[in-house]
Amino acid sequence: MRLHRPPRGLLLDAAIAAATLALVLGAAVTQDGPGPAAGQIAAAVAACGALALRRRHPVAVLVLTLVLTAVSGALGESGGPVFVAYIVALYTAAAEGRLPVAVVLAVVGFMGMLLHGAVDERGSVQGQEENAVLVAGWLLAVLAVGGVTWNRRAYLAEVERRAAEAERGREADGRRRATEERMRIARELHDVLAHNISLINVRAGAALFHLTEGRLDGPALRAELVEALTVIRDAGRDAGRELRATLGVLRNADDADPTAPSPGLASLPDLVATAGRAGLQVSTTVQNTPPRMPPEVDLAAFRIVQEALTNVARHARAKEAVVRIHAESDDLYIHVENTGAGAAAPGNGPGYGIRGMRERAAALGGDLRAGPCGDDGFRVTARLPLRERS
CATH class of the missing domain: 3.30.565.10 (Histidine kinase-like ATPase, C-terminal domain)
Structure with a gap:
């Protein structure tokens, strides 16, 4: 599952890798005992360099840092500081949603450190137990922080997704309501105008027919024309009144004619x-x-x-x-x-x-x-x- 998060460039990841390398080498040089061997330095450089790709390939980088940490520890007593690169990779894997894999590799790393001398074998049993508890505590804390980070990102992503769906739903509902309103207005205007205009056309056509064909003359023709013009006048007046009432309702105007209710x-x-x-x-x-x-x-x-x-x-x-x-x-x-x-x-x-x-x-x-x-x-x-x- 990919989550939306602020952009993280390769330059930022490279800077974190360089800072981790400086911390590892500084800790290796300043610790008691012989200095780091060339192989340990190479392992530290490789492990910290891999951190530049930790977000793109979190599992692969975690496996690599675990192996290099074990190799550094096997080469000498001062290999411990490379463990910092492994911790960073472990957190990244958990924070990127690979928590089950991170837990398995944390257990593997813990057991490997016990077997290869990450825990001081020359001290007392009580000291070994204290070191083991300390290492286990670090691993659990890192996994917990990484898991919480992932859950927070997942929660924010879900909130964003639901907000986007709600926005799309509101837009679709708005378009639907606008379409229904346009159709309603079109129907109302059609019904208001079509009836009266059709009546006007019918009466005007009949009057024109009698006038042009000459089948009526004198008083009969005059009566036909008077009746047709009266119908046309009344139809036009009715159309105007209904149209004003309809437009007043559509505009919800305060000055709409209260004496012109909707017909029934x-x-x-x-x-x-x-x-x-x-x-x-x-x-x-x-x-x-x-x-x-x-x-x-x-x-x-x-x-x-x-x-x-x-x-x-x-x-x-x-x-x-x-x-x-x-x-x-x-x-x-x-x-x-x-x-x-x-x-x-x-x-x-x-x-x-x-x-x-x-x-x-x-x-x-x-x-x-x-x-x-x-x-x-x-x-x-x-x-x-x-x-x-x-």
């Missing part, structure tokens, strides 16, 4: 009347609906009916439509079907209406189906849960 099934008669002015006869049946339902369900039900009727007026040749709404158990069911000649053709053009209706239903935990029915009809069926999802 209570506004269904107005919707039917508006569709009637566009030449579409709509019959409605509402049964068993609760007197108060969640606002988001009420709004979604109204928007689904609105979009379904808009598709009929825009795409179908039908002149009649049927809207049935009823509640069963914990669900609200919506059925919109055109019964006249000619099916709706929502597949023509880019068409976000049916997709938006499905998204509205799915956002509440419901579902929506749309497709042909009968000979030439088209049906939209939606199910909206009346209970909030846990």
